[in-house]
Amino acid sequence: MLWAMSRGVSTYHQRIAQEKRSVILEAATALFLQLGYDRTSLARIAEHSGVSRATLFKQFPSKAALFDAMITESWSIDDEETAPPAGEVAHGLSVLGHRYAALLCRPRMTDLFRIVIAELPRFPELADAQFVRGKMPYFESVRAYLLAEHEAGTVRIDDVELAATQFLGMISNYVFWPTLLVPGWEVGAERVAEVVDEAVRTAVARYSTAGSPAPTGD
The missing domain is CATH 1.10.10.60 (Homeodomain-like)
Structure with missing residues (x-):
């Protein structure tokens, strides 16, 4: 009791x-x-x-510790959201792509980038923190996944780092970056899903060795 x-x-x-x-x-x-x-x-x-x-x-x-916490929470994912296993590249990229879009669509993410961009000339360490503890860990998870698919023979990729950058860029260039520059830019959930699925199809068409099936959504 x-x-x-x-x-x-x-x-x-x-x-x-x-x-x-x-x-x-x-x-x-x-x-x-x-x-x-x-x-x-x-x-x-x-x-x-x-x-x-x-x-x-x-x-x-310290203020630096507080800002680090902002970064960590903005980019955090649940512990159970592990990287998908290699073998079904369309499904795996769909999982990672939708997860990335969800991170970018978090309300605090746009504010975090605006703070970093505004303070970059005087406090470059903020950008370093955002990159090292924020985006880079997620980028690394995508790079590692593509490398696993390459080693499994489901894709053929000469430059895994470039492929990961291209894949995430296709999503962020539509879903996220315009929110920093275009007043009132909003992307609905249905459109986000379309953007991610098209990014997956493009990556599969470019790198798949066996014509993996197109994504069917989560």
Whole structure:
């Protein structure tokens, strides 16, 4: 009984801590966009998010740590979302493509890129963090998947890095990058699915060794 109560209290505190973490990250994002990274202090973020400075510093001891958390959460995927096994390249690329589109369509992703681009001249380390801890791990998962397909003989790819870049670029160039430049640019779920499926078909047509079937969706 006591164990169950203790577990319930622990779960409650974890939920409250996560809720405060989300509020802090939302406040930091808004202030970075409004004031810039340099002019936004942790004290101002604490005030804007309605938490004590002690609470904020407990979770984020520095502004750099807070920004790293923004990157990590923006690019995070569930633990069960492992890379698809090699053997069915159309299906595997469809899984990875739809997962990538879902990441790019997260509300905070556009804000994150805008912050990095605005602060790049003064804080190039923000771009480095975004690349190393954000996009690069996902890119590496796609590159590793294509390499596995190549080794399995389902595709023939001389430059796996270039192929991964091309595949992800076909998706991001329509789904994501215009949101930074074109006011009101929105892509509905149906259109996103079409964009991903066309990227898969293009990659399969270019690299497949056995005419793998076209994607049928998730």
